[in-house]
Structures are given as structure tokens and as C-alpha cells.
Amino acid sequence: MASESNWSSFLNFIEDLLNESENHMSGEDYSKIEGLLEPLHAARNGCERIVHALTSLSEIELDSETVSKIKVFSGTLQGVIDCAEKKLYKINPSVYASSRIPEVLVHRSGFVGRPRVVLNLVQVEFLRSWRFSWTRIAYTLCISRTTLWRRLKETGYDFSIDGRFTQISDDSLIKEIERIKETFPDCGERMVIGCLMSNGIHVPRHRVREFICVQDPIAVLLRWTIATTRRKYSIPGPNALWHIDGLHKLIRWGFVVRGCIDRFSRMITYLKCATNNKF
Numbered sequence: 001m002a003s004e005s006n007w008s009s010f011l012n013f014i015e016d017l018l019n020e021s022e023n024h025m026s027g028e029d030y031s032k033i034e035g036l037l038e039p040l041h042a043a044r045n046g047c048e049r050i051v052h053a054l055t056s057l058s059e060i061e062l063d064s065e066t067v068s069k070i071k072v073f074s075g076t077l078q079g080v081i082d083c084a085e086k087k088l089y090k091i092n093p094s095v096y097a098s099s100r101i102p103e104v105l106v107h108r109s110g111f112v113g114r115p116r117v118v119l120n121l122v123q124v125e126f127l128r129s130w131r132f133s134w135t136r137i138a139y140t141l142c143i144s145r146t147t148l149w150r151r152l153k154e155t156g157y158d159f160s161i162d163g164r165f166t167q168i169s170d171d172s173l174i175k176e177i178e179r180i181k182e183t184f185p186d187c188g189e190r191m192v193i194g195c196l197m198s199n200g201i202h203v204p205r206h207r208v209r210e211f212i213c214v215q216d217p218i219a220v221l222l223r224w225t226i227a228t229t230r231r232k233y234s235i236p237g238p239n240a241l242w243h244i245d246g247l248h249k250l251i252r253w254g255f256v257v258r259g260c261i262d263r264f265s266r267m268i269t270y271l272k273c274a275t276n277n278k279f
Contacts, residue, residue, distance in 0.1 A: 014043055014073045021080050030091050033084055040081050045112075047074035117143055119151035131202060166202045170211075173203060177211050186219065188212070235264040242269060248277070 017039055024032045047070050119141070127137045138145040152159075168176075180187065180195045187195070189209050196203060212219075235241050239262065247257040259271040 010046075011069065011073075014047070014077070017043055018073075018076065018080065021084065025080075025083060025087060028091055030088060033087055033091075037081065037084055040077055040084065044074055044077040044081065047071075047077065117147055117151070119143075119148070119155070121155060121157070124148075124152070124157075165204060166200070168201060168203065170207075173201075173207065174211055174215065176201060177208065177215065181216060238262055238264045238267075240264060246277075251277070 017036075021036050021040065024036060027033075050070055123141065124137060127140060132140070134148060135145055138148040141148070176196060176199070177192055180192055184191060184195070189205065189212055192208055192212065193203075193205060196208070241263040242260050243263055244258070244260045246259070250257070254275045255273055256275070256277050257271070257273050260269045261267065262269055
């Protein structure tokens with residue numbers, strides 16, 4: 001059991017740290033504010049652990065006033081940490097952007113380790129109502145797709161009432177597809193899906209594909225036979241034709257690659273990597 005002097009020393013340390021943070025927050029000294037983050041995090045984690053121990057262990061005897069004071073200090077420290085990070089980002093965004101963007105809602109338990117990601121079901125339902133895919137929702141919420149699925153299962157999310165797709169029977173869907181095929185007999189899977197969406201019907205692609213293959217298999221085979229083949233052409237000499245192409249798959253991380261090759265000699269005329277699509 002901790003002595004009264006130890007508790008007083010701990011609480012005085014918290015008070016001094018908060019007063020020091022208040023004095024430095026009014027200035028623009030980046031190094032001083034950044035130096036406060038580590039003791040602030042340590043003090044906040046210490047408060048959380050003390051509160052957890054007091055609520056779980058009955059052997060520890062401490063008056064309720066001190067316990068409530070520690071809880072208030074814990075919340076105040078977290079608020080000061082957030083203010084300090086925002087202040088650092090405001091002073092120099094290029095240096096501290098990685099700590100503020102993207103923001104993820106987390107639950108801080110006060111223990112060692114990465115904080116647990118908190119999922120807002122209201123946000124998920126809202127995004128699904130706007131026809132967002134699960135992959136796009138995970139990217140929007142700055143979490144992985146696996147984390148999204150795990151959190152949804154933990155909360156008991158009912159996937160059967162998911163509002164992204166229209167509830168329509170197979171017979172009704174077949175009638176809609178047949179009506180579209182009567183107007184556009186040579187249309188394929190993508191065009192049928194587009195016509196259904198224009199009528200307010202949103203269904204998975206695999207359902208449309210199955211019905212088209214069953215109802216009109218000959219047209220599917222004919223579309224396969226008229227696929228564009230690789231063309232052959234001749235080049236008179238160097239610099240007569242250049243092929244230019246770009247790679248945008250890494251744009252999420254700020255890399256856009258653009259390259260050019262001479263068709264006759266196969267020589268790479270230029271290859272450039274930029275941070276945006278403005279060449």
C-alpha cells in the first residue's frame with residue numbers, strides 16, 4: 001500500500017507537468033512542445049494503470065476523492081496531448097503530418113501496446129447506404145479490411161440486412177434482364193448492370209453474370225469471339241513512334257511513374273517518378 005507522501009508526490013508531479021505544458025503551449029517553440037509529449041504520455045498511462053488497479057484490486061485502500069482526482073488528471077492529460085500534437089502540426093506540418101494524418105478513433109486502455117481501434121457503426125451504415133464497398137469503407141476509415149470485418153463480427157453486425165444491394169427475387173431480376181435484352185440484344189454484363197442501376201436496382205455482379213450465361217449463352221460466346229486481337233504494324237525507323245504510359249498504382253503513397261519507349265529500337269527515352277500527376 002502506497003504511503004500518503006508517495007501519492008502526494010505523484011499528484012504534485014502531474015500538476016507541475018500540466019502547468020509546464022500550459023506555459024509552453026502559448027509559445028511557438030517546436031522542440032519544447034515536442035519534448036513534453038513523452039512525459040505527458042507516460043503520466044497519462046500511469047494514471048490509467050492506477051485507476052485500473054484501484055477498480056480491480058480490493059486490497060488497495062484509497063479515498064474516493066483521490067481516485068476521482070486521478071481520473072480527472074488522466075482525461076486532462078489526454079486533452080493536453082491532443083492539443084500539443086495539433087500545435088506541433090500547426091507549427092510545422094511537413095515534419096509532424098505523419099502523427100496527425102490520418103486520424104483513427106482508438107480506445108486507450110492505459111496498458112503497453114498499440115491502442116485498440118474503435119469502429120463507429122453509424123459511419124459504416126451511412127457509407128453502405130451510399131453503395132460503398134467494404135474495401136472502400138476500410139480505406140475511408142483508415143483501417144485495414146481485416147480489422148473492419150473483425151470489428152463488425154465482434155459487434156454482431158447483421159450482414160443479411162445490408163443496404164448496399166436491392167432486395168429482389170430471382171424471377172423479378174430475370175424479367176428485368178430480359179426486358180433490357182429486348183431493347184439491347186447485344187449488350188453484355190456491364191451494360192445490363194448499368195441499365196439496372198439506372199432503374200434503381202443494385203445487385204451483385206455475379207447474379208447478373210449467372211442469369212446472362214443461362215438465358216443467352218450464344219451471345220456470350222459471340223462476344224468472346226469478337227475480342228480485339230493484338231495488331232501488327234511496322235515502324236520505318238527510330239523516333240517514328242513513341243509509346244507513353246504511366247503507373248498510378250502507387251499514387252496512394254505519393255508516387256506516380258511515367259515512362260516512354262521508342263517503338264523501333266525499344267530504347268527507353270525517359271522514365272520519371274513524381275509526387276503527383278502533373279508532368
